[in-house]
Amino acid sequence: MLQSLNSLRETPAGQLLRLLGFRSWLLYPEETPEYQISPPTSSTTDVETQDQTHFEKVVSNIAATEHVPQGPLARRLSQRGVSDVILVTWKENDPEHPRNWxxxxxxxxxxxxxxxxxxxxxxxxxxxxxxxxxxxxxxxxxxxxxxxxxxxxxxxxxxxxxxxxxxxxxxxxxxxxxxxxxxxxxxxxxxxxxxxxxxxxxxxxxxxxxxxxxxxxxxxxxxxxxxxxxxxxxxxxxxxxxxxxxxxxxxxxxxxxxxxxxxxxxxxxxxxxxxxxxxxxxxPETWGPKILLDKARRLRQRSGNPAYMAPSELRDLHxxxxxxxxxxxxxxxxxxxxxxxxxxxxxxxxxxxxxxxxxxxxxxxxxxxxxxxxxxxxxxxxxxxxxxxxxxxxxxxxxxxxxxxxxxxxxxxxxxxxxxxxxxxxxxxxxxxxxxxxxxxxxxxxxxxxxxxxxxxxxxxxxxxxxxxxxxxxxxxxxxxxxxxxxxxxxxxxxxxxxxxxxxxxxxxxxxxxxxxxxxxxxxxxxxxxxxxxxxxxxxxxxxxxxxxxxxxx
Missing domain, CATH: 1.20.1250.20 (MFS general substrate transporter like domains)
Structure with a gap:
């Protein structure tokens, strides 16, 4: 039953149910009371696994250079004096990765x-x-x-x-x-x-x-x-x-x-x-960068820390x-x-x-x-x-x-x-x-x-x-x-x-x-x-x- 609800929340129908007042039935792990946000071990965290898609590797590698235009969120953080970024990416054998479903x-x-x-x-x-x-x-x-x-x-x-x-x-x-x-x-x-x-x-x-x-x-x-x-x-x-x-x-x-x-x-x-x-x-949504972006938004809302960012937010994707x-x-x-x-x-x-x-x-x-x-x-x-x-x-x-x-x-x-x-x-x-x-x-x-x-x-x-x-x-x-x-x-x-x-x-x-x-x-x-x-x-x-x-x- 729990696995079915977890699958449902990632679908358009599940998102609609969350908006209609059934959010408590379809919580993401980051939204549950028992979820603990682990402190980052360094100023910038970038965990890359062998299952990571080519798109994510490119974004992560490009984001590490100085000459890539920053995305809107990264620019706002810089203007507010926030220099450290906690990069939200896949963990080893991450169950949220579509290839591990x-x-x-x-x-x-x-x-x-x-x-x-x-x-x-x-x-x-x-x-x-x-x-x-x-x-x-x-x-x-x-x-x-x-x-x-x-x-x-x-x-x-x-x-x-x-x-x-x-x-x-x-x-x-x-x-x-x-x-x-x-x-x-x-x-x-x-x-x-x-x-x-x-x-x-x-x-x-x-x-x-x-x-x-x-x-x-x-x-x-x-x-x-x-x-x-x-x-x-x-x-x-x-x-x-x-x-x-x-x-x-x-x-x-x-x-x-x-x-x-x-x-x-x-x-x-x-x-x-x-x-x-x-x-x-x-x-269910299967596009990895979209899943990571939504997760980063939930972590920012849960922790109040604007430094949580998905790889795609480090780029100016016009x-x-x-x-x-x-x-x-x-x-x-x-x-x-x-x-x-x-x-x-x-x-x-x-x-x-x-x-x-x-x-x-x-x-x-x-x-x-x-x-x-x-x-x-x-x-x-x-x-x-x-x-x-x-x-x-x-x-x-x-x-x-x-x-x-x-x-x-x-x-x-x-x-x-x-x-x-x-x-x-x-x-x-x-x-x-x-x-x-x-x-x-x-x-x-x-x-x-x-x-x-x-x-x-x-x-x-x-x-x-x-x-x-x-x-x-x-x-x-x-x-x-x-x-x-x-x-x-x-x-x-x-x-x-x-x-x-x-x-x-x-x-x-x-x-x-x-x-x-x-x-x-x-x-x-x-x-x-x-x-x-x-x-x-x-x-x-x-x-x-x-x-x-x-x-x-x-």
Whole structure:
């Protein structure tokens, strides 16, 4: 019971209950009568553990120099003649550190993030079966009717560019962007369900994608908050799995419902959004600097001593400058650093190919094989089947081979493995991606059973999952300072390309045919073979010459 209350107090719902008069039920350790504040052993205390995140190390190290602009609180202390600072940081094996939380608490956070991610991605494709109904209702062309999908994708590509850097501001944290955006996502979904105007529907779809976007990038950041480098890959498997399965289940959920009324697909979005709206208020805050900042404030209030400060308070973290750097730096890195350029381009090609299936599948399975919308929805689940197979194979490889080997290397050498070693799983996957597309391209014919092209799609999904996962695991240890913003930049690049593919691939398939059209995408996927192997073998040299990598990294 006590542990449940301790977990509840760190959530938005718990904070609301404290404001409503239930504070005595949800006290922090520093607020209890028996809590004793230990006197500092020196004028400045800075306890740094091996679990401390890169952000906290950077803040602590920078704060020790003379040339860093002081934060507002530090300036006020200096003006009042208070020169000693008691730095509030993590203790050894600190139970308040998110990476030291119980497995049950971590699993709850993982579960909420997965549901949130699944719903947002599912809402993207759930309107795909409504295209013909929208065309008839509003008398619009195929291209205009497809805007409902593409503008949603544009929205959730743009959103993380703003929400992600905001979530890393210490006095904001992860939860406010999650909570505010999911409330707006729910409201927009309701409005969309009752509006009967085509331009308004397209604008609402963009806003829906925009407000649903925080989980698509900050979700990975939340998982990194609670897992170390050897357990985070397992969390990423689930998160990327939700990202893959969400769009594939959308057409299935809507395929049978739209037969009676196309708006049922929109109301299904409202139902799913309401589930997320119920869960997110019970999501604990995971951002370490935010947790330390709140603790420092409580200690100042309890002791009356203004010298208690969190590491982030020693820096002048101006919101405008922080946001401007977060928006500009990823673009600069992607242009100047070929490794990041490859990651953005290849992930964009894979992701855009996924969304091109929403234009290819109706041509193949409805027009060629004569399936219904419901049957088409079942075909889309082949992407989920492939994802599950790829995830199972990847997890087995990590659990029984890669992670034990990486830990042994770390123990023997005293340093982590080279970041490029995380790309190993993708060395096989990059060959399977074009292979699966070619199987689909040349077996999607009336004289060949529909199971053959569907198997090609499952092959593509399994191998592309492995490549995507390897890139996600490679990025944080290579670019720890910019990891969240680079995830946002990656999401932005692939979302814009995916939106473009939604608009132009149908005309391409009609003019060139499925075989030649999909073969072009397979040819683009072969670029990943060159890029992935080049990054694996020459990544260390690229890092050595890059001014953006963490030089402390191996």
């Amino acid at each position: 119980s497995n049950a608490k971590k699993n709850w956070i993982l579960g909420v993030i997965l549901v949130y991610t699944f719903v947002v991605y599912c809402a993207a494709s759930i309107i795909a079966p409504t295209v013909e109904y929208v065309k008839a209702r509003y008398n619009v062309s195929d291209d205009l009717a497809s805007l409902g999908l593409s503008m949603y994708v544009v929205g959730y590509g743009i959103g993380p560019m703003f929400f992600s850097p905001i979530s890393e501001i210490p006095w904001v944290g992860r939860n406010p962007p999650y909570l505010i955006s999911v409330v707006l996502f729910f409201i927009v979904s309701i409005i969309m369900a009752v509006v009967d105007n085509f331009p308004a529907l397209i604008v609402l779809r963009f806003l829906q994608g925009l407000f649903g976007s925080p989980a698509l990038v900050s979700g990975a950041a939340s998982l990194e908050d609670i897992y170390d480098m050897y357990t985070a890959p397992y969390g990423y498997v689930w998160w990327i799995g939700a990202m893959y399965c969400g769009p594939s289940f959308g057409p299935l959920l809507a395929g049978y419902a739209v037969v009676d009324n196309w708006r049922w697909a929109v109301w299904e979005m409202v139902i799913m959004a309401s589930i997320v709206l119920i869960l997110v208020p019970f999501l 919101f405008g400058r922080t946001l401007a750097e977060a928006l500009s730096k990823p673009t600069e890195i992607a242009i100047k650093d070929p490794a990041i350029g490859y990651a953005c381009i290849y992930c964009a090609i894979v992701y855009a190919t996924y969304y091109s299936f929403f234009e290819a599948f109706p041509i193949v399975y409805i027009e060629m094989y004569g399936m219904s919308l419901g049957g088409l929805g079942l075909i889309f689940t082949a992407l989920s089947v492939g994802c599950v197979v790829g995830a199972a194979a990847y997890t087995t490889y990590m659990r029984f081979y890669f992670i034990p080997r990486a830990k042994r290397y770390h123990e023997n050498s005293g340093k982590p493995i080279e970041p490029e070693i995380w790309l190993e799983a993708g060395l096989v996957g990059v060959w399977g991606v074009p292979a699966g597309l070619l199987v689909f391209a040349f077996t999607a014919r009336q004289d060949i059973h529909w199971i053959a092209p569907t198997a090609g799609i499952a092959i593509w999904a399994a191998f592309s999952f492995a490549v995507f996962q390897s890139i996600v695991c490679w990025l944080p240890p290579t670019y720890p300072r910019y990891v969240a913003s680079l995830f946002a930049s990656n999401d932005f690049t692939r979302s814009l390309l995916a939106a473009g593919f939604v608009q132009f691939t149908r005309p391409m398939y009609i003019r060139l045919g499925i075989d030649r059209g999909v073969s072009i995408l397979a040819g683009l996927s072969f670029l990943g073979v060159v890029g992935h192997y080049g990054l694996y073998f020459y990544g260390a040299k690229l890092r050595a010459r890059s001014k953006f990598t963490d030089k402390a990294a191996p």
